[in-house]
Amino acid sequence: MRFERKDLLGLEELSPEEINFILETSESFVEISERPIKKVPVLRGLTVVNLFFEPSTRTRTSFELAEKRLSADTVNISASTSSAVKGETLKDTAKNIEAMSIDMLVVRHSAPGAPHFLAKVLSCPVINAGDGSHEHPTQALLDLLTLKKRKGRIEGLRVAIVGDILHSRVARSNIWGLTKLGASVVVCGPPTLIPPEIESMGVEVSHDLKGAIRDVDVIMMLRIQTERLEECFFPSIREYSELFGLDSEKLKYAKPDVLIMHPGPLNRGVEITPEVADGPYSVILEQVKYGLAVRMAVLYLLGGGKFESENLDQKW
Amino acid sequence: MRFERKDLLGLEELSPEEINFILETSESFVEISERPIKKVPVLRGLTVVNLFFEPSTRTRTSFELAEKRLSADTVNISASTSSAVKGETLKDTAKNIEAMSIDMLVVRHSAPGAPHFLAKVLSCPVINAGDGSHEHPTQALLDLLTLKKRKGRIEGLRVAIVGDILHSRVARSNIWGLTKLGASVVVCGPPTLIPPEIESMGVEVSHDLKGAIRDVDVIMMLRIQTERLEECFFPSIREYSELFGLDSEKLKYAKPDVLIMHPGPLNRGVEITPEVADGPYSVILEQVKYGLAVRMAVLYLLGGGKFESENLDQKW
C-alpha cells in the first residue's frame, strides 16, 4: 500500500485502511528513537516549516525532533514573530513560505479549517498540528498507536473521553479514529461542555463519571482550560474536579486493566490527581514517546517515498 | 572575477560590476532549490548568526533557509530574547557573538548605519538585512534578479517605485541598484512621503500614479505602514488607496507587458488590490523565490571561495 494523500488534515476524511497504514508505518519508526544514533536520511535536503499561530511546546518540539531525526532542514515560524502581525493574510504568508521551495508545512492555527484552506492553495503537503477546536490528527494517531501497543488492538475496545468535549480537537480527532477502527466511545462531561449533536458522531453521552468509566478499557482525560471558567461553562474548578476529575476514589469503579491517557499539559489536581497521573494505569509518557514516531511516519509518508525501507536499518 | 569585499552593507557602495557579479552568481544558485535534495556543502562547518533587532518573518526565514541549504550551522538571535534589553551596547553584543568564532553575521536593526558600524568593529563578514529606512541590499538584489530573469536585462528599463519613498529602505536600495545598472527610475507618492532632495539620486518625481506608470516596464509597489497614518503623513487609508493604490482601473494606463513587484508583506486593498497582486503581471512570488538564491549567493561570496564551483553540480 502507498499513502496517496497530499496532506494530513484530520481523521474524519481518512479510511480505516489509511489510519492502519499510518499506524503500521509508525511502529517501524519507534525503534529509531531508541538507537544510539537517532537519525535516518529519509528527508535529507528537504525543508519542513513549522508555522505555529498558537503557542505550543510539546507538539512543536515533537514535530521539530521528528523532522531532525529524519534529517530534514527545519525552520520554525511563530505567530509572535510573523508577518501576521503586520496584517498579512494567512494565504499570503503561506504562499510566501512555499515560494522559498519548501517541501512540507506543519501548521497550527486557532481557526478551524485553516490547514484545509492552506492545503488547497499550496502545492506542498500540509500537516494539521491542531486547528481550533476542530482536529488534531497526529494526537489521535499517537493515542491510537499507544492503545495498539498496549492493548494489541483497537477494535472492540471501549473508550471514555472525559472533560471539555466541546472545545477539544483531541476529542474530535479521537472520536473519528476510534470509531473508524471499531472501538466504541462514550463522552463524559458537564452538559455545558458536550456539543448538542455529538451522538451523530456515533458516541454515547454520559454526565456521570463513575458510571461512564465502569466498563471501559481506556479513560482519556482532557485538559480543562481555566479560561473556560471565566466563560461560565462551569461554576468553579473545585466543583468541576469533584464531579469530573479523576482520582483514586473514582478509579475504583474502573476495570482492573484500564489505561489512563491525557494529551497534556496536565492540570494536576484539576482534571486528574497526581496519584492517578503517575500511577500504574497511566500511559501518559508513552503517548509522548509514540507521538514522535507517529510524526516521523506522517512526515515520511507525505514526503513521498523518496526513501527505501532498508535505509531504516542502516545507520547513517 | 572575485568578490573582494568583506561585507554587504548596501548597494550605494557597490560598482555595477560587483552588482552584476552577485546577480550572475545568484543565477547558479536558483537551480539548487529546485533539486530533490536542496543542499550543497558550501558553508559546511561554518557558523552564521542571524541577529534581528526588528521582527521579520520573510527575510529571516529566507536567510535561515539559504544558510541551511549551504550546510552552515545557524543560530537566530532576536531582540526580544537578546541582552539588548539588559542595556548592553550593540557593539558589545556583536563582539560577544564574534568571540564565539562565528563566520558571518546577518543583522537587521532599526538604526540606519548599524550594520556599517558592526562591519567596522567585527572582523567577520556582516550582511545588512535592513537598517532603518536606509538600505536593504538583498531585497534590491532579488528585485534586480527578478527583472533580469523576466526582462532579460536591466539596462534601459524604466521603473516606477510607488508609495512611501521616505521611509523605505527597499526604495533606496533599488534606486541605487537600478540606476547603477542603467535603468531609469521615477518615484511616485504623496509629497509628504517623498524625501525633499531625492532627485539628487538621479530619479524623477511624480505625484500622479496614472501618469507615472504610463510608460514604465516595471511598477514596484511599496508597503504602506499604517502607523504612518497616525504620524499624519496622509489623511486616511481610503484616500491613500484611491490616489496611490494600484488597481485594475489604474493598471489600464500601464504598458501591456508591465511587471508588478512588491517586497511584501502585502496590505491587500491598501497599496494594491487582490486582482492586481494575484494577476498576470505580478511577479511577487518570484521575488521571494529569487530572494533565496540571492542570499545563498551573497553568503557564498562573503564566505570566501572555500568552495569550488564543480561542487554545485554534485549532490551531497
Add this chain to the structure above:
Amino acid sequence: MRFERKDLLGLEELSPEEINFILETSESFVEISERPIKKVPVLRGLTVVNLFFEPSTRTRTSFELAEKRLSADTVNISASTSSAVKGETLKDTAKNIEAMSIDMLVVRHSAPGAPHFLAKVLSCPVINAGDGSHEHPTQALLDLLTLKKRKGRIEGLRVAIVGDILHSRVARSNIWGLTKLGASVVVCGPPTLIPPEIESMGVEVSHDLKGAIRDVDVIMMLRIQTERLEECFFPSIREYSELFGLDSEKLKYAKPDVLIMHPGPLNRGVEITPEVADGPYSVILEQVKYGLAVRMAVLYLLGGGKFESENLDQKW
C-alpha cells in the same frame, strides 16, 4: 580518568580532580573552533534540548553553538513559548521532553535547585545553565579556563570578586571553583550586597575596592542589575559606581599584570568604565571564547565516551 557524573549541576559538589579534568578536556576543544570547518561528529544523532525559563542570549547561544559544533540535534524551548504558562509543573515539562528520547537537557531557571531537582527525576544528563542566585557552573569553568590559559595556573592566585555577591550565581560558582583549586578569594561590595555568612565559604570580605584589588592577580567584576536599585540595596547608580565601579583611577592600585574579567553583559559606566573594559588588562572576550570550549567539553563528557579522541583530529 573518566568523568563519572551523570549531571553538571554546580562546582560545589565537584572535586578538584574533576574540575581539572573538565578544564583539560576543554583545552582540546579550544582548537576546534579555530578550524576552517568547526565541526566534529562527537554527538551526531544525539538530541540536546536547551530549556530556558529565563531569557539569555550569550549562554543559550554558546550552548547552542557548542551542540551544533559537536553535530548534535538541538531544540530550544523558552519560557515564553512553553507549557509552563499553561500551569504545567516543571517536572511534567521535563518528563515530557525526556519522553521524546532526548540525550541531554540544558536548563536555566530562576529557582535555585531547579536543575538538581530535574537531575533526580530524569535519567538523562542535566546541565545547569544558571539557577537563580545559586550556581552557574559553566561560567565558573570558563573563568577558570581563562585564568589557566593566561596565568598558567590557578593555585596560589589571589582573586577579587567585586559587586553584587548576594545575588550572583557567578560569584558563588567561582568561589567554589577557585578555592577548590587553591586560589584565594576576596569578595568586595557594599554590605547590603554581601551575604552575611560568606566567610564560611573560605573567602575574605572587603567593602573597600581600592584596598581589595591592591594585591590581587585577577579582578572579576559582576554585573549590577538595575532592578536591585529599586529594591533599595544601594542608594543610587552614581554612588555605586563611585565606590565599586572599576575605572582607570582605581585600577592604578592594582598589580601591573592584573587580569580583569566580567561575565557580561556589561553595564558600561556602571560597574566598569569603557577604558577598563576595553583596556589591555581585560580578558572579557577571551572568557566568551573559552566558554564555548568549556561547554563543548561538558557536553562531550556527559555524552558519555561515545567518542574516541582521535576523531577530534579528523575533519568531518
